Amino acid sequence: MEALLRDMARDDHPGKPVLVLSNRPGAGGLARAAKHGVPTETIDHRAFKGDREAFDAALNDALEKVAPDIICLAGFMRILTPVFLDRWAGRVLNIHPSILPLFKGLDTHQRALDAGMAVHGCTVHEVTPDLDAGPILGQAILPVRQTDTAETLAARLLPLEHRLYPAVLRKVAAGDRSPTAILGTDDG
Numbered sequence: 538m539e540a541l542l543r544d545m546a547r548d549d550h551p552g553k554p555v556l557v558l559s560n561r562p563g564a565g566g567l568a569r570a571a572k573h574g575v576p577t578e579t580i581d582h583r584a585f586k587g588d589r590e591a592f593d594a595a596l597n598d599a600l601e602k603v604a605p606d607i608i609c610l611a612g613f614m615r616i617l618t619p620v621f622l623d624r625w626a627g628r629v630l631n632i633h634p635s636i637l638p639l640f641k642g643l644d645t646h647q648r649a650l651d652a653g654m655a656v657h658g659c660t661v662h663e664v665t666p667d668l669d670a671g672p673i674l675g676q677a678i679l680p681v682r683q684t685d686t687a688e689t690l691a692a693r694l695l696p697l698e699h700r701l702y703p704a705v706l707r708k709v710a711a712g713d714r715s716p717t718a719i720l721g722t723d724d725g
Contacts, residue, residue, distance in 0.1 A: 538566045538611035542573045544703035552710035555603040558596065560615060576603075582615060593621035600625070609706060610664065619666040629664040630709065632702045634694060636676055637662060641669035646687040646694070657681050657690055658721070659698045661705040674714060675705040679721030697721045 538557065545554050557570035560582040567577045578599050585592040592615075600608065610631040622629060635645040637660040640652075649657040658678035663671035677697040681690065697719060705717050 538609075539569045539573075540699035540703050541609055541611065541706055542570065542575060544707060546573060550707060550710070552607065552706065555605050556599070558599055560592075560613065564612070566612060589616070589618050590620065593618045597621055597624060607706065607709060609702070611702070616668065617664065622664060622666050627663060630661060630674065630702075630706065631664045631669075631671075632698055633660050633662065633669050634691065634698070636660060636678060637669055637673060644687075646690040649681065650685060650687060650690065654681050657694065659694055659701060661702055661717075672714075673716060674709060675701050675717030675719070677701040677719035677721060680723045682723065693721075 542554060544550060545552055554570070554573070554575045557566055557575050557577045559567055559577070559579050562579050562581055564579075567579065570577050580592070580595045580599060582592050585595070596617075606628065608625055608629045610629065613631075617629070633641075633645070635641070635649065636656070636658040639654075640648045646657065656678045658676055660673055661675040662669065662673050665671035677694075677700065679693060679697060685693070701717065701719050704719070708715070708717060
């Protein structure tokens, strides 16, 4: 999320952040957003005791107040309801740590290693009611090393995530939804 905020702080960026909304009180992104002068709000999903519709309605109420053109999910590990996604259709972006459509869901790095993949990567996609299945807006890939573990692969991929997501957001905010590709190298 900080990579998105840093990029949007540039004068040439077509978008500006209006709110950082977290479902986890004390999430590190809240302090980082405050450091960038971006308003923050927390809506703790635990207060809704599993009622996803009520939680998403609270998210929607908070978002309606600031009327974002684009919603970027970053570290948000909740599945949004179809009602929420219908309201914001075409405007919710997410970054996923795999080359979609491969390895939807969790544990993507280990699953890529277990499958013997020669490359791994990340994908920025539009969020739809089908998990990790929305239109792909950008992908970054890097070679998998024989010595990689899930942890080292994740660490090597993170800098590419921090390049890809801001690049895709910048294009989408400018009205360009053509896919972005970034190739990583074996040196990190």
